[in-house]
Amino acid sequence: MSERPDRLAAVLEQIKREAQRGEFRVTQHAQQEMVEEEITLDEVLEAISKSEILEHYPEHRRGACCLLNGVTNERRALHVVCTSPPPPLILITVYQPKPPEVDNAPSKEKQAMKCSIRGCPGEYEERTIVHTVKYRGDVLVIDHVPAEVCAVCGDVLLTPETVRRIEVLLKTTGRPARNVPLYEFA
DSSP: OOSOHHHHHHHHHHHHHHHHHTOEEEOHHHHHHHHHTTOOHHHHHHHHHTOEEEEEETTOTTSSEEEEEEEOTTOOEEEEEEEOSSSOEEEEEEEOOOOOOOOOSOOOOOOOOBOSSTTOOOBEEEEEEEEEEEETTEEEEEEEEEEEEETTTOOEEOOHHHHHHHHHHHHHOOSOSSOOOOOOOO
């Protein structure tokens, strides 16, 4: 972060004000992460109110944004990536930071891939996701799909092998392993 500390302090105060007044929006990705990690919107707002800026990304595809580190009233640590002023405040992603993993296996020097979204400073991490597709008029949910997910913006990449496995699954699978409810928002 090469910006002046007084400028970042003003940015943080404006973010906190907009969050407190409810003048913000939440990306679909952020809401999905919140559900998956059982993080409520109230917890996100608590964490923002007690946050500090860890990183500032002035060239993000949504405009300037920053990574906030905060804690809830119950002392749960949360990271929030959100746009920086001017309004509107957009919560891009929300997650509970994980401690770094220690890998004692011999290193293969696998380099993390930089995010492909212009201006996003993030890197892709290997995760499993819940993948939703519309197939022949039906909404299908596929759990435990291996993917590469940007830790900053949430962009998702699938390997060719994964796409081929999904294609085979769609063509050959009869009944689903489980039925899931489909809620109509209207």
